[in-house]
Amino acid sequence: MPLAAMAGQATSASFGHTADGQDVQIVTLTNSHGVRARVMSYGASLQSLWVPDRNGKLADVVLGYDTLQGYLDHRQYFGATVGRYANRIAHGKFTLDGKSYRLSLNEGPNSLHGGAKGFDMRVWKVLDVKAGAQPSVTMEYVSTDGDQGYPGTLTIKANYTLSDDNQLKISYLATTDKPTIVNLSNHTYWNLAGEGSGTVMDQALMIPGDAITPVSDAAAIPTGQMVPVAGTPYDFRMAKPIGRDIRDGSSQQLLFGHGYDMNWVLSRKEIEPHVVARAEDPQSGRVMTVWSGKPGLQFYSGNFLDGTTVGKDHHVYRQGDAFVLEPQLFPDTPNHPDFGSARLAPGQIYRNVIVYRFGIDHTGK
Template sequence: MKHAVLLGSLFMATTAMLPFASMAAQATRASFGHAADGQNIDIVTLTNSHGMRARVMTYGASLQSLLVPDRNGKLADVVLGYDTLQGYLDRRQYFGATVGRYANRIAHGTFPLDGKAYHLTLNDGPNSLHGGVKGLDMQVWKVVDVKQGAVASVTMQYSSPDGDQGYPGNVTIKATYALSDDNQLKIAYVATTDKPTIVNLSNHTYWNLGGEGSGTVMDHLLMIPGDAITPVDATSIPNGQVVPVAGTPYDFRMAKPIGRDIRDGRSQQLLFGHGYDMNWVISRKEAEARVVARVEDPRSGRVMTLWSSKPGLQFYSGNFLDGTTVGKDHHIYRQGDAFVLEPQLFPDTPNHPDFGSARLAPGETYRNTIIYRFGVDGAMAK
């Protein structure tokens, strides 16, 4: 079997002010346009010595693009999105976005906390999705730190006020994107609160390892080590069960093409989601960061290994890309042209005590560190 290897050594960086440009990491900052209310949107570009380049914008603390080399060293942008800010403003699709306060869904937009019921804004039929009507993906974040050296990084911050979308507590959230010379992109989310609340943050990047606009990802080979899923109802809310994946289309414990079983009409879950759109149980509690998914594109040879400490992984196969989105370089995005992998708590956890807890109290710190390691297939083959 082919094995992915990560490209190695330490990060190179540069700025125009550094005399040894080849010895340091590059992080540059520029304007990306203005929001509807006139606020300036910054975009920070992180680059390593292999030419890998990440662009992160303050609108939604979003990954706007990521250039990754293939087996021949050719770079391609593997992230769906738009060339200009206006596309993100015109249509909410969570491209590359930080999602929360609660990533995924809360049933009927209601949850109990410390004996009180809270009511969120509804934006997904009867439910609240990814933080509600105006979640973190639609907010303008502030750049608080840009670093260059062995690793290039940018830290952005947003302060969500008490009552924002119905959530309690003044919550301060930081998102740090860091690119290192071993072709690793790390996103670290940190949050604190001044009164009890719930927090569940994740990233909603749409990936195509062949390059955005290159067509379907149904031939990408996906491995998810979870041995169960949390099935949902017709509105994508978990029914409280935990069901083994063995013998079902949801069994990705051994890598297989995303599209191999996606048309299995015996699966009610695939019918509900128009494809894969469900939570895999990686564990029943948080643990040290470990591999939660591995994806390989046979055509380009690009491999992405995803690490996280969170117990759940939402996998979405781009089912609602319907050909009406014109993205970067005038590419039309169609069903199955990308996949999304979101390490997080289980959906609707506040309404399912058996799923764990999303509670964050004053003095505590919420963390979700997501690591994407990129390599190529067959790099060790002789």
């Protein structure tokens, strides 16, 4: 087969405009097997990802909207890059180098995923689109000093690369001109049977974390403890269906979150990338393995999809129709010294590299 036929493709087109007239680009990355990812510059977001089942049939395994307007009208973090600080910061307050900062609040008394206008709501600049063996797109956003209350001008690059062995790699790099805090992650809603196909409660999940960071109430702020998962509904060290224990009414954490919405402790510090989760759909045979080096993984079971969201192809998304896996630092780390540090100083480079590897289990139906 000619080399040109084996090469991956990368194309860019306009996906629409924001209310203030900014053009939003959508970049389609396709490998030689027909696997394709669409990444839009609004929120540096994964808009769709088509991967094969055990019979070779492609399906889009990412929840979202067919048009830009859906994302503009409904802030649900579908596929988005979240930051400057992914997850929650209690009362939108933290202290860095002896100085106190107040962030914009957007979830009751707390700041979630960067505040009222996080990176998910920004139009990123498309720096580079590359075809070839590993088609990719690189986007950049510059968050100015004081943006949403955060100190320092932060320059962030997000790179999406699709390999010929059906891996999608997202690399986040950030630098700052003065000390700040950073925690970036991706917030894709996954359904390995295909978006709009219904519940993910029968899909099997493995998370190798031996503890969670429990929260004190429905506001989902960590208590500062690390509680072992052994003997609890949060034990996913051996793969099990997502829905097996989700209705355990004796679990206060499940009641707080209306299902799973908590941080798993994968390590006590940042380490080399390793498997942080493995999900499998027994019907289609699709398997997704997630790799990262971050110490925490937020697992959310789509609890607040309430049947009012009409997504792609007019599909209505209901509770439990997707799951989210966010490799990151622990929630509210700046207010819990025992959790480590989210500090980034000038001259340092923040990194979060997340790899999604897709395969097939041929032993099922």
